[in-house]
Amino acid sequence: MKNNYQIKLTTALKTFCLLASFLVFTACGDDDESEPLSDAKEMLSFVFADLSPAITATISGTTVSATVPFGTDVTALTPTVTISQEAEVSPASGQAEDFSSAVIYTVTAADGTQAEYTVNVSVEAGSSAKELLTFVFEALDPDVTGVITDNSIQADVPFGTDLTTLVPTITISDLASVGPASGAAQDFTSPVNYTVTAQDGSTNVYAVTVTELPKPGVLITPVWERTRKEGGVPDWFTVNNDRDIALSSDYVYVHSNNDKIRVLSVTDGTDVSAGFADDDTNPDKEYINGKENFATGNLFLLTTATDDNGLIFGGNLRVGNGANPWNLYKWNNKDATQELFLSYVPPTGFHVAENLSVVGDATNNAFIYVPTSGFGTANNKILKFTVTGGVADDTPEVITLNGLENLGNAPDVWPVSGAADANFIVAGTGVGGIAEYDNSGNLVGKLPEALNTGKDAKLFEFALDVAYFELGLQKFVLATSTDFTASAPDKAGNLAVIDVTEGWENVESADIVYYALTPDGNDIANGNGTGGVDVRVNGNVATVAVWITNHGAALLDITLE
Structure with missing residues (x-):
């Protein structure tokens, strides 16, 4: 028989089992109800x-x-x-x-x-834009812009332009291309077609024609004159003994009476005071004293020149005997004292120096050219002195002019540039006109014989002084010219401006422009047949200082018409 304790325990166990069974069933039911998978597919x-x-x-x-x-x-x-x-x-x-x-x-x-x-x-569809907008030769001075009319382009370039290697700068529509390419050199001696290709592949063809303009004439404008033709010669003028001229940015220097350098204003040609303060021989400071303080010479002072910066040079005349020197002097400015710049002992047979030319900066690097013939001396050589670091080498390079026996009387030489191997222009009675030689003494060209007949003969067989300059693409030689004989029927003194752009052999009378320093019917001769010319170029203007003995001085501006 069960007691009450057993009955109660049995009842509790039954209750526990029933509850556990319920919990297990409930848990199994939750596992069968999981969340659905996403259907997002955007x-x-x-x-x-x-x-x-x-x-x-x-x-x-x-x-x-x-x-x-x-x-x-x-x-x-x-x-x-x-x-x-x-x-x-x-x-x-x-x-x-x-x-x-x-x-x-x-x-x-x-x-x-x-x-x-x-x-x-x-x-995207490609752009169809295929326009040529501008066509410019930027390397020319000034640059030249072609005129675009429909599909034709016309460009007029200055006389003397080399049409075979012109380089155009071209602008075209955005996203387009052009051929031949912008910046590529082309030969424009005949029309050239340029094709502009749009982004979409369509094309537009432009025909470019380049024309060389006719040679412009020369315009000579006087800045001032102190000549027989205009205003009269200076009152310090001496018969036959004022022989050369040089030019700086501020002053004109005139060789006077073989022992002075007169100073004139570039503005109006008036006399300017000059000379160092303690020069008792020049109390009124009327000139640069050219009396030779270092060594004697024949007819000091005979020639005058300036370097690129306006330093003043003058030299004595020396007929070589192998012993006595030819001296070149320098003045740093019009009020400075005389300095010996170089001294050279010319050998027998050298006549130094009727004229000379200085090119470059003599305080740094420069060259000095000197001819070696003259009255009573026959020679065919040019002396070329080198200046390095402001110091002149007294031993020159001697350049023999091949094929020429004698430069003749009153010779002159002028380099065409400051390069070490520059060609140079020479003149003198023995040259038979005016000629150009290279740095080795080989003839490059000379005025045609046809210009050395009749009136032209005296103008170029006795070209007294020469200079060379360039304006734009044109090349010019200047020559002072006169008939120095007292019996000559025409005693005119002229500056000749000779255009040699197309080559010496092609120079004609029409390429020569004269500027007279004497009036018509002048009866005063240039007894020594001397004179001088100097030139400085600033942009499109060449300023020329010219002096002809017994005829006067002038400052002229030369431009192209």
Whole structure:
């Protein structure tokens, strides 16, 4: 028989088992009710990030549209694709595809459902702009701009321009190209076609014609004159003994009476005071004292010159005997004392120096050219002294003029540039006109014999002093010219401006312009047949100082018409 304690324990166990069974059943029921998988399968963005700038496609429903720039290679574009979370896309984001036709992208949701997106990529149409806008020869001075009329371009270039190697700078429509290319040299001796190709491949052809303008004439404008023709000669004038002239930016220097240098204003030609303060022989400071303080010479002072910076030079005349020196002197300015710049002992047979030319900066690097013949001495050599670091080498290079026996009386020499191997112009009674030689003494060219007959003969067989300059693309030689014989019927004194641009052999009378320092019917001769000319070029103006013995001085501006 069960007691009450046993009955109560049995009842409690039964209750516990029943409750445990209920809990287990309930837990098993929760595992069978899991959350459903996502059905999100949206394409959110489609970007070609590798393009510059990046191109973002437009998504409308399941259609994706993108337009890429002209010229883009659509056969291997790589898109960046973003989609719904937990979804997948095929082809994959970052995978290159050929978009030359539509590409289907499939987005698969987590629950396995799918959405197809059709991606269409189009390419922008290329620009059809193909206009040639400007055509300029920038290397010319001044530059030349072609005139564009429809599909023709006309450019007129200065006389003397080399048409065979002109380089145009061309501007065209944006995104277009041109051939031949801008900046490429071309031969324009005949018309040249330029093709402008638009971005879309269409073309436009322009015919370019370049014409060389006729040779411009020479315009001579007097700045001032102190000549027999205008205003009269200076009151310090001496018969037959004022022989040379030199020019700086501020002053004109005139050789006077074989022992002075008179100083004139470049502005109006008036006399300017000069001379160092303690010169008791020049108390009124009327001139630069040219009396030789270093060594004796024949007829010091005979020639005057300036360097590129306006330093003043003068030299004595020396007939060589192998013992006595020819001295070249320097004045740093019109009020400075005389300095010996170089001293050279010419050998027998040298007549130094009727004239001389200084080119360069004598305080640094320069060259000094001196002819070696003169009255009573026959010689065919040019002395070339080198200045380095402001110091002159007293031993010159001796250049023999091949094929010429004698420079003759009153010779002159003028280099065409400051280069070490520059050609030079020479004149003198033995030259038979005016000629150009190279640095080795070989003849480059000379005035044609036809110009040495009749009136022209006295003008060029006795060219007293020469100079050379260039304006634009034209080349000129200056020569003072006169008949120095007292019996000559025409005693005119002229500056001759000779255009040698087309070569010495092609010079004609029409290429020579004269400027007279004497009036018609002048009856005063140039007894020594001497004179001088100097020139400085500033932009498109050549300023020329000219002096002819017994006829006076003038400052002239020469320009091209």
